[in-house]
Amino acid sequence: MGATLLRQARSFVLNNTLTLFFAALVVLVAIIKPVFLDWGNIQSILRGAAVIGIVASGMTVVMVAGGFDLSVARVAALCGIVVGLVNGHGPVLTILAMLGVSLAIGLVNGTLIAKAKVNPFVVTLGMLSIAQTLTLVVSNGRVIRNLDPWLISVAQGDVGPIPKAVIAFLIVAVVCHLLLSRTQFGRHVYSVGGNLEASRLAGIKVDRVLICCYVLVAVCSGIAGLVLTSRLSSASPVAFPGGELDAIAAVIIGGTRLGGGHGTILPGTLVGVLILAAMNNGLILLGIDPDWQGLMKGSVIILAVGVDILQGRRSGRIRG
Amino acid sequence: MSVEVPEIVLEVRNVGKRYPGVVALDGLSLQLHAGEVIGLLGENGAGKSTLVKMLSGASRPTSGEILLSGRRVSFSSPTDALRAGIATVFQESMLVPNLTVAANLLLGREPIVGGWFGPIRRAKLRERAQAAIDHSGFELHPDQLVGDLTSAGRQLVELTRALDLDARIVILDEPTSALTAEETAGLFAAVRKLTDAGIAVIYITHRLDEVSQICSRVVVLRDGRLAGTLPGNAPQRDIVQLMVGREVTALFGPRTPYARGGAPLLTVKDLKIGKVGPVNFELGAGEVLGLVGLLGAAQESIGRAIFGASTPDAGVIELNGKPQALGTPAAAAAAGFAFLGADRQREGVVPTMSLRGNLSLCSLPAVSSGPFILSRAEKEFTNGLRTEYGIRSYGVSQPMDTLSGGNQQKALLARWLATKPQVIILEEPTHGIDIGAKEEVYRIIRELAKEGKGIIVVSSDAQEIAGLCDRVIGFNRERAVGELTGKDVTPEAIVSLTVQHGTAETEKEPEAA
Numbered sequence: 001m002g003a004t005l006l007r008q009a010r011s012f013v014l015n016n017t018l019t020l021f022f023a024a025l026v027v028l029v030a031i032i033k034p035v036f037l038d039w040g041n042i043q044s045i046l047r048g049a050a051v052i053g054i055v056a057s058g059m060t061v062v063m064v065a066g067g068f069d070l071s072v073a074r075v076a077a078l079c080g081i082v083v084g085l086v087n088g089h090g091p092v093l094t095i096l097a098m099l100g101v102s103l104a105i106g107l108v109n110g111t112l113i114a115k116a117k118v119n120p121f122v123v124t125l126g127m128l129s130i131a132q133t134l135t136l137v138v139s140n141g142r143v144i145r146n147l148d149p150w151l152i153s154v155a156q157g158d159v160g161p162i163p164k165a166v167i168a169f170l171i172v173a174v175v176c177h178l179l180l181s182r183t184q185f186g187r188h189v190y191s192v193g194g195n196l197e198a199s200r201l202a203g204i205k206v207d208r209v210l211i212c213c214y215v216l217v218a219v220c221s222g223i224a225g226l227v228l229t230s231r232l233s234s235a236s237p238v239a240f241p242g243g244e245l246d247a248i249a250a251v252i253i254g255g256t257r258l259g260g261g262h263g264t265i266l267p268g269t270l271v272g273v274l275i276l277a278a279m280n281n282g283l284i285l286l287g288i289d290p291d292w293q294g295l296m297k298g299s300v301i302i303l304a305v306g307v308d309i310l311q312g313r314r315s316g317r318i319r320g
Numbered sequence: 321m322s323v324e325v326p327e328i329v330l331e332v333r334n335v336g337k338r339y340p341g342v343v344a345l346d347g348l349s350l351q352l353h354a355g356e357v358i359g360l361l362g363e364n365g366a367g368k369s370t371l372v373k374m375l376s377g378a379s380r381p382t383s384g385e386i387l388l389s390g391r392r393v394s395f396s397s398p399t400d401a402l403r404a405g406i407a408t409v410f411q412e413s414m415l416v417p418n419l420t421v422a423a424n425l426l427l428g429r430e431p432i433v434g435g436w437f438g439p440i441r442r443a444k445l446r447e448r449a450q451a452a453i454d455h456s457g458f459e460l461h462p463d464q465l466v467g468d469l470t471s472a473g474r475q476l477v478e479l480t481r482a483l484d485l486d487a488r489i490v491i492l493d494e495p496t497s498a499l500t501a502e503e504t505a506g507l508f509a510a511v512r513k514l515t516d517a518g519i520a521v522i523y524i525t526h527r528l529d530e531v532s533q534i535c536s537r538v539v540v541l542r543d544g545r546l547a548g549t550l551p552g553n554a555p556q557r558d559i560v561q562l563m564v565g566r567e568v569t570a571l572f573g574p575r576t577p578y579a580r581g582g583a584p585l586l587t588v589k590d591l592k593i594g595k596v597g598p599v600n601f602e603l604g605a606g607e608v609l610g611l612v613g614l615l616g617a618a619q620e621s622i623g624r625a626i627f628g629a630s631t632p633d634a635g636v637i638e639l640n641g642k643p644q645a646l647g648t649p650a651a652a653a654a655a656g657f658a659f660l661g662a663d664r665q666r667e668g669v670v671p672t673m674s675l676r677g678n679l680s681l682c683s684l685p686a687v688s689s690g691p692f693i694l695s696r697a698e699k700e701f702t703n704g705l706r707t708e709y710g711i712r713s714y715g716v717s718q719p720m721d722t723l724s725g726g727n728q729q730k731a732l733l734a735r736w737l738a739t740k741p742q743v744i745i746l747e748e749p750t751h752g753i754d755i756g757a758k759e760e761v762y763r764i765i766r767e768l769a770k771e772g773k774g775i776i777v778v779s780s781d782a783q784e785i786a787g788l789c790d791r792v793i794g795f796n797r798e799r800a801v802g803e804l805t806g807k808d809v810t811p812e813a814i815v816s817l818t819v820q821h822g823t824a825e826t827e828k829e830p831e832a833a
Contacts, residue, residue, distance in 0.1 A: 183693065184688055184691055184692075185691065187681075187693060194670040194672030195666075198670050199681075200629075201627075201629055201659060201661060201668070202653070203649050203682055205650050261670070261673070
């Protein structure tokens with residue numbers, strides 16, 4: 001019994017290094033700047049986390065399956081522009097258009113990766129460029145303003161004490177989390193990410209699993225685009241710069257392994273997203289020049305992957 | 321000069337190698353004299369490759385010691401072994417195909433101006449390579465790309481490099497498996513050149529007829545131990561006897577002879593996979609059929625093609641008389657087939673998941689309600705499998721990659737058997753697992769046969785095939801060459817079936833081409 005407890009304690013510390021890091025970060029900043037824990041400030045941290053969090057939720061599923069997607073931020077911007085163009089026709093058509101565009105992109109990404117076996121880096125880097133061009137062409141390179149009030153009310157304002165954008169994030173995160181942790185599809189995602197060939201030989205339709213993953217992350221990006229457009233009251237063709245890297249960073253900081261097979265959305269990616277957002281906010285509160293923020297972000301990512309590698313070595317040692 | 325006893329260049333003393341759950345080598349001792357060729361024989365898993373890995377610096381023994389010319393050595397890398405004078409020519413070439421012969425010969429030893437970043441002196445490189453080739457006396461051109469050479473040519477490059485490095489011991493790992501008869505003769509000539517220069521050669525092969533041609537002694541390994549040593553000209557029968565062992569073990573339990581009755585469970589008609597085939601056979605309910613052959617022969621692709629792990633080019637597969645539209649593992653699994661590949665780590669285990677996830681992988685619908693997996697149902701289901709198949713772990717939550725090989729294998733069997741398949745295809749079902757787990761796997765296979773399942777076993781372990789199978793089909797590279805049934809299924813008969821036809825094949829090849 002004692003040995004089991006010890007093992008559980010050890011594995012808790014090992015598996016939750018980042019949650020513990022997050023707790024330390026919060027405590028540290030809160031001690032220096034108590035305003036950090038004011039509800040107003042927490043709201044602003046959460047608002048900053050929402051859009052990245054929506055993308056990161058879908059990204060986690062893809063990365064657990066052993067892939068990743070560089071096109072997410074440009075897909076989000078493209079969907080934002082599409083939303084900006086058609087929102088005059090009402091919510092139903094707008095959402096259908098957003099879903100249509102993101103579904104199509106996800107299908108193309110997934111099919112090329114799963115069926116044609118093109119490297120995900122190559123496919124999604126290509127898609128990044130294609131989506132970027134489409135966005136510029138469709139928008140004529142201009143920012144779209146004059147959005148319908150319904151669209152603006154989607155993600156602006158609060159429900160009770162909680163910002164609407166955060167609620168959107170939580171809904172997406174919970175849905176993705178349930179898909180990943182509770183369904184047969186999710187189990188197949190872990191299996192494919194853990195050992196693709198063994199999964200295929202166990203009768204899993206590996207291609208279908210992978211395509212579904214890429215469709216899911218593209219749809220999450222589409223939703224992110226809609227929320228972003230609503231929050232900013234405008235659709236910009238260059239919206240969400242560097243969003244793909246922030247999303248991937250959040251997933252990695254949240255403990256998802258680059259090689260696939262391991263990772264969670266709740267708590268993993270949620271914590272990753274919060275660490276990034278809280279860190280940005282904390283650095284501003286501490287009066288550190290925003291130019292320096294990238295340094296912290298980079299260090300945390302490397303730290304996260306370092307922990308990942310240390311854990312990997314550990315299990316390697318057991319295997320002998 | 322003939323009375324002079326040659327120096328002992330290599331001595332292996334009581335060397336052992338253990339992996340978790342597996343004893344690959346168990347206290348092996350042998351000596352190698354300058355200028356001799358010893359044949360190293362044994363079935364797959366007997367410990368040959370483990371020994372080669374240790375001698376070539378790819379792994380270290382867990383016990384015992386290795387002495388070179390009386391001096392104790394310990395290699396931490398292949399470079400160490402090479403520097404100490406042991407050169408190994410592996411089955412798969414270790415050369416760089418897009419470099420020239422000269423560049424490969426001097427790889428890592430290029431004449432350079434200045435330090436590591438300095439330019440290579442090309443003329444000097446070519447000159448030194450030519451000198452090495454002249455010294456070896458092999459027909460090679462320094463400017464040819466290694467990628468354009470035949471397998472035989474590449475081996476000559478590797479041998480030239482070994483000579484140039486002043487290797488005292490050369491290990492050849494199944495060098496003739498990809499060679500024609502003519503090329504084999506050429507290789508033997510090259511080996512004689514090495515021994516004339518006082519180099520000792522360890523020659524690993526499956527082809528018994530080669531042994532008498534080239535080897536002065538034969539060392540046979542079995543189950544990680546030295547089974548015996550014979551002179552090179554010993555009759556093949558004696559060598560086979562040593563390879564399979566004499567003890568007719570109780571490992572396989574009592575068997576009731578299989579009596580064919582009724583329509584076949586599985587019919588394979590004109591199955592073609594690349595050059596292999598057409599293959600035709602039937603499998604009855606409750607029958608255990610063995611497919612045997614040398615490494616790289618047709619038997620390896622047949623089980624895979626039936627299951628759809630690789631796509632067959634032509635052929636019909638009927639289950640209970642009904643043709644099956646197969647071609648993918650998913651379709652085959654749905655139709656009632658199960659398949660366990662030879663490479664357990666690559667093709668079976670999902671190392672990132674727990675035992676539970678691995679056990680339920682093929683049976684998720686049975687423990688789900690709609691799309692959702694019912695956690696409690698899954699736990700009960702997998703706990704049941706764990707008990708039924710005697711998988712030793714601290715619980716179903718134990719990570720799969722921390723289980724021993726034997727327990728992993730039982731888990732993979734359990735994963736499939738939970739789907740109640742009708743035809744079970746097993747490749748090397750007990751490869752690299754300990755004797756206790758072996759016994760349990762054999763018991764499971766016998767019970768499946770009793771339940772009326774059809775079982776196909778693809779194995780290179782003759783004793784295993786003999787102990788398990790009611791019928792055996794032997795294959796050479798491309799097609800079936802013989803069949804054994806009932807009492808004729810003995811380890812000796814199986815080995816001669818594969819070996820004789822394997823060698824007949826190489827002799828025929830130049831005419832066929």
